[in-house]
Amino acid sequence: DIQLTQSPSFLSASVGDRVTITCRASQGISSYLAWYQQKPGKAPKLLIYAASTLQSGVPSRFSGSGSGTEFTLTISSLQPEDFATYYCQQLNSYLTFGPGTKVDIK
């Protein structure tokens, strides 16, 4: 199975900060990667697919990049509603999720 790692596991940031989360795959997955946001007690929400395509309705402060084995999710200016846990997911084979990155208020 393809394994995903995320860094950092935990991130403390302030409103307005630029935030970057990295996801690494154990083998190449082309651009078959998605990013999700999850808030406590809620279902995950799709933010980005195909590594860099913004899902309809998602604010443009979210962006994704990368291909092969290394990917990033960037929030250009953190807003109060962005404090949540973020997961990457590989869509290449036997779908797997990364362990998550919790973004907390500094």
Place this chain on the structure above:
Amino acid sequence: QVQLVQSGAEVKKPGASVKVSCKASGYTFTSYGISWVRQAPGQGLEWMGWISAYNGNTNYAQKLQGRVTMTTDTSTSTAYMELRSLRSDDTAVYYCARDRTRRGMDVWGQGTTVTVSS
């Protein structure tokens, strides 16, 4: 509107089985797959498997092979996930999601809590 509505919470004893339903509305059910994802308390997301609502083809996570069965009823636009031989570590919130294959899971059910306890 496009939505997935799941069945209610379940409490089961170890060794029992559970079957969770996921009713789709607002879109053509057979045009998409359904994935099932679970989340143990305080833990991350675990993909359990996928079923094509078009032809019933399935793809299960290797660790659940032999214990999980996913089915659909196209007459009612409902997907089902049955998990057998339940153990305490199957205690989790179970989600269904509309799966656009390599374009991600864009619509999610509200989640069903399954508790396994003696």
